[in-house]
Amino acid sequence: MSSSIDVQSCSECGFVQYPPREVCRSCLSSDLEWTTIEGTGELLSWTRLNHSFEAEFQQQLPWDIAQVKLDKVSCIIANLTIENPSVGMKVIIRQKGDCDNPQYFVVANE
Ligand SMILES: [Zn+2]
Numbered sequence: 188m189s190s191s192i193d194v195q196s197c198s199e200c201g202f203v204q205y206p207p208r209e210v211c212r213s214c215l216s217s218d219l220e221w222t223t224i225e226g227t228g229e230l231l232s233w234t235r236l237n238h239s240f241e242a243e244f245q246q247q248l249p250w251d252i253a254q255v256k257l258d259k260v261s262c263i264i265a266n267l268t269i270e271n272p273s274v275g276m277k278v279i280i281r282q283k284g285d286c287d288n289p290q291y292f293v294v295a296n297e
Pocket residue numbers: 197198199200201202211212213214215216
């Protein structure tokens with residue numbers, strides 16, 4: 188895993204967006220590409236998922252999920268791997284997988 192992550196960006200205006208979409212959220216261009224950004228940010232909130240009606244998610248329970256603010260992306264949702272998380276703490280998003288199937292994990296920025 189690396190401390191940089193792949194996110195979608197607009198070739199027309201340079202806007203960086205998450206989650207990926209068919210068009211740019213800023214200028215509606217469909218000329219989108221993948222770009223690598225630094226995965227450092229701040230923990231905005233987190234929750235623990237204890238129940239799910241989806242069979243594939245039930246295997247991961249309890250599942251801690253975080254909302255993180257990065258410098259270039261206002262909010263990203265990721266798997267939380269920190270034992271005692273606190274809102275406002277500095278964190279790093281790490282990515283597993285490629286652009287077609289990325290998985291994001293939040294770890295402490297020590
Ligand atoms: Zn754009």
